[in-house]
Amino acid sequence: MDFQKLCHFDSFKQAWSHYGYHGENFKEVIKREFTRIKGTTYLDHAATTLYPESLVRDYFQDLSRNVYGNPHSHNPSSRLTHDTVERVRYRVLQHFNTTPEEYSVIFTAGCTSALKLVAESFPWRPQTESKAGSHFCYLTDSHTSVVGMRGLTSGLGVVALPVSPWEVENKAKDGAQGEDVICQTPHLFCYPAQSNFSGRKYPLSHVNGIQARHLYPACDHQGRWFVLLDAASHVSCSPLNLQECPADFIPISFYKMFGFPTGLGALLVRNDAAGMLKKTYFGGGTAASYLSGEDYYVQAANISDRFEDGTVSFLDIIAVNHGFDALYRITGGMHNIQQHTFGLARYTYMLLSSLCHGNGLPAAQIYSEGQFESPITQGAILNFNLKDCYGQIIGYSQVDRMASLYNIHVRTGCFCNTGACQSFLGITNQQMRRNLQAGHVCGDGIDLVDGQPTGSVRVSFGYMSTFEDCQKFLNFVAECFVEKPVTVDQVRIEKLKTATAAYQDVNEYLPIKIPNGEICKVDEKESPTEASLRGFGHGDSNSHEEAYTLTNIYIYPIKSCGAYEVNDWPVGPLGLLYDRSWMVVNGNGVCLSQKREPRLCLIHPQVHLPSNKLLLQASGIDTISVPLENNTQMHTSYRVCQSKVCGDRVETVDCGDEAASWLSNFLGQPCRLIRQSPDFTRDMKKRPSGGSKTTATSTSLSLVNEAQYLMINRASVELIQKLISSRQDDSEGEQLLDTQNIISRFRANLVIAGVEPFEEDNWPHLIIGNIPFVFAGQCGRCQMIGVDQKTGTKTKELLMSLAAYRNGKVTFGVYLTHQLPEGSTNASVLSTGSLIQPEPHSSFLK
Structure with missing residues (x-):
């Protein structure tokens, strides 16, 4: 049975029996509650899940029918707000199987604010020559917001100790309980219930192990150990029972659970630990009493009141009430969500990790500790990089661009988790510094430095995710990134079958090589690489014997609207x-x-x-x-x-x-x-290259993205056109693109002819007519080149062929800035048919 049949719901059901929720037809629920995502494959639930339409509808009906006043007042509308907020606090605790006698709920602006509150309020003891101070310890697989707590503790003389998952699990000892009577130095250990990078679930038993000083690092340091359990990623798709893991501090964000509201989170504080927290600032509502003319302040007795500065976001808190209603009404509870989402993640992992190029090399590098054996140890997150048929990593930016063409929404980068990113990708601290020097910062599109990945691709599932989401994603990978014929590693499938007893025998669904064209609609022949395609445009046009000429001029008066072609056009200070x-x-x-x-x-x-x-x-x-x-x-x-x-x-x-x-x-x-x-x-961010002193002056821009001009070369266009033709066959639904169609998609200002393909990439300077220009960088392309400029329809092939030819760089065309003589008052004009003179460094602007 082939890959397409393996990507079938019957095959999924053979592998995992928990899909959807008991009662109403799951497809009907999705159709009714999430109509806005029709045609969209949303796989970024770890960043934020999606809210059901009934949640916002019921919420706005609530607001339209009731008067909610400030809960700090005592009139009837304020009492309604106060009572509703208290009801939500109780529902939060009930959701995590605990009570107000055991825990308090402090509403915050989000998980990060909750972490910051703990960092600012924890009773840190600085280390001195005579006394050992507090330790702030965190798992290296922690979110940036956890690691960032050390920015506060370092200024207090507190030891910050990063701990690897291996150390916690392999340096355990019997705790010396008697010493705690003597030493009460407070320490804090932070770890995620679930890694937001890989989805790995860390044992909730670590909470008791650290508190009892049986686990490292608590077993090596006397004192009283508190545990902060970062539950933000975990609680989106998994139950959390605080009876089994009584962590002292649990930060959460509600948008990761319900999709709405955003900007609201909570810190759950174990009441036995709450007395340790110290408050310096006091805002409205946090004081039982104070004097304005004297340093006298008595904090509120209630823990929640004590730490909620000012008026809480009470309308958002009311929305949480409807979030719980919708969640339980649709799914029945978190256990059902965990079973449903894990099944989708494991099925995707099973196929993606087994997917191979025609030459047998794997198409993906998966970043996980296990093999998705159980929802107890693995969440609904799959992290990976794709690899080409030569074993080289394909940059995550290229994957992201292509996914956007298919309307597949994923997340790329390091996901605010540098520790896990370094560990899985093998990036040393020295390499991280070198990447920064090379211009790479968090959140940018620099996905490869010296051929090595700076991040990865993450897909994550939510309770409304469907099998069709998996199917579309897997077919997308096979179509765009797997060299034909597509194969699947049968030995690996066999191993995955036996990895857990929860999976049934799937022998009849083992895949074989895909017949030509079934998935990718591309000929079985090897996709051309840059080296093999140079004959398409190089050396066959005698272009050096022809004049370099400007063939077309386009202006785009309104950004992102249609082009206006001209033959002669003035050059202004902005282009x-x-x-x-x-x-x-x-x-x-x-x-x-x-x-x-x-x-x-x-x-x-x-x-x-x-x-x-x-x-x-x-x-x-x-x-x-x-x-x-x-x-x-x-x-x-x-x-x-x-x-x-x-x-x-x-x-x-x-x-x-x-x-x-x-x-x-x-x-x-x-x-x-x-x-x-x-x-x-508006000044240009990049300085033009070229070495001329005149480039030091600032370059002013209009509403363009990067530079004053974008220039492309007809010879480069024709090469890409031939590549498209070589990749398409009669089964391809898209029509072959003619030269003018491709030119229009690249949306250049200047189109030139008479040169070799991509020779323009190497020109530091050029003169068009009598106007000198400076090279300002290559143009990185996104999914917008998939838009047909005559019809507005989207196609995929142009971006796919460009990525194949450019070895994943996905650049086409060069940015230019003009170099007008200082003090020049004469209006310059560009004209089609003008000669172009590429200039070396030494002769430019003499």
């Missing part, structure tokens, strides 16, 4: 005059791009210089115009607003209600047209 001077924002003021709204490409702006008008044109709707320049009247009529472009703050001017109505009508959502304020200057 081509009026290029990306306007942009469309949604009802929240967020810039719209074709990634979010592909139909933007169907809007064709046109700059009409003689009339000083920008024309807005689209099929089926009347053309309107807005002024090209902001005059004094515009400043008084239209409001100035702040927006963001590629992380940069830009000052913009709204272009009025007529343009807003036109755009909203065409795009089917509230929109406005704004333009960059003429009084605002």
Whole structure:
């Protein structure tokens, strides 16, 4: 039986019998509660899960029917709020199988705020020459917010001790209980119930082991040991019973459990440990009594009141009540969720870890401690990197871009867990520092440094995840990243079958090689690499004997809208005059791009210089115009607003209600047209390369992403076109792309001809006509090149072929900045047909 049949629900049911929830048909529940995700494969539940529609509907009905006042007052509406908040506290404790007599619930702004509260309130004792001080110990597989607690403790003279999982499990001793009577130095050990990186579940028995000083590091240090159990990742899909693991402090975030509300978490504090916490700042509601003219303060007796500074976010807390209602109504409880989500994760692990290229090499490197044997030891998280047919890691940014084309939502990077990332990927501390020097920081797209990964890909499941999510993801990997013919490691499947008694025999479902074209719709022949495809464009055009020429000029007056082709066009201080001077924002003021709204490409702006008008044109709707320049009247009529472009703050001017109505009508959502304020200057982040002293001056930008100009080469386009043709066959649903279609997808300002493919990548300088330009970097491509600029439809092949040719770099085209003579008052004009002169360093701008 082949891979496609293995990716079938019957096969899944053979491997795991727990799917969906008892009672109502699971598909019907998803259709009713999560209609907004139709067509989307959401696999980032470890970052935030999705809220059911009934949760927000019931919540807003609640708010519309009741008057909720400030709980610090005593009027009827305030008492209603107070009583409802107290009801939610009880439900939180009930959910974790404990009582108000054992634990208190302190509402916070999230898990991170809860951790910060513990760090600031714990009674740390500094180390002195005569006395041993407190230890702040944390598992190396901890979230950044846990490790960050040492930023506070280090200034207090407290020893910070990172502990590896191996040390906790292999350095255990019999605790010396008698010494605790003498030494009461407080220590804190922090560890995650579940790793947010790999999904590994650490034994909850560690809580008692540390408290009793049987486990390392508690067994090596006298004193009283408290345990902080970071439960944020664990409680999203798994039950937590505080009767079995009475941790002293348990931080959680509710959006990871319910999807809504965000910005609300809680710290569960064991009442026996609460008296140890010390409070210095006191906000409204935390004081039983105080004097304003004298240093006199008595803290509130109630633990929750004592640590909730000011008025709690009571409307969000009320939403938690509806979160519990929806969760139990849909699933029946956390045990059911754990069984459902683990089954999906293990099934995905089983297939992905066994998936092989046609040459037998594995297609994925999985980062896990075990083999998904049990939901007791493994959560619904799968972390991995994909590998090509030569065994090289494929950068996670490339995987992320391709996944976006398939509308598959994953998470990439190190997931705010540097310790686990280093451990699994084998990144040393020295390499981490070198990566930083190479420009890599957390959250960026630099996925490979010197061929080594800086992060990975994570898929994670939630209670509303379906088998179809697994199926779409696995088919996506096979189609885009596995060299044909696809095979599966049968020996590994056999081992996984016997890894746990929970899995039934699946002999009849063992896969064989996939027949040609069943999954990837690509010929069985080896996909061409960069080396094997150079004959497509190199050495066969005699291009060096031809003149380098500028064949096309495009401006894009409105960012992400259609191109306006011109033959002659003025060059201004920001680039081509009026290029990306306007942009469309949604009802929240967020810039719209074709990634979010592909139909933007169907809007064709046109700059009409003689009339000083920008024309807005689209099929089926009347053309309107807005002024090209902001005059004094515009400043008084239209409001100035702040927006963001590629992380940069830009000052913009709204272009009025007529343009807003036109755009909203065409795009089917509230929109406005704004333009960059003429009084605002936005400087380029990168300094142009080239070594000339003139490059030290700042380069001003319009609303472009990176640089003033983007240039592509027709020879490079033709090479990619041939590569697409070689990868497609008659079964491919997508039409072959012609040269002009590909050019339009790359959305360049300047198109050149008469050069070798990708030769432009190596030009530090060039002159077009009489205007000198400086190379400012290669253009990294995203899923937006999958949008057909004539129809707004999305296709995958262009990005796939580009990634195959460029060895995963996914770059195409080069950024340029112009070098206008200082003090020049003469307007420069670019014209099609102009000669291009590539220049070496030594002869440029003599």
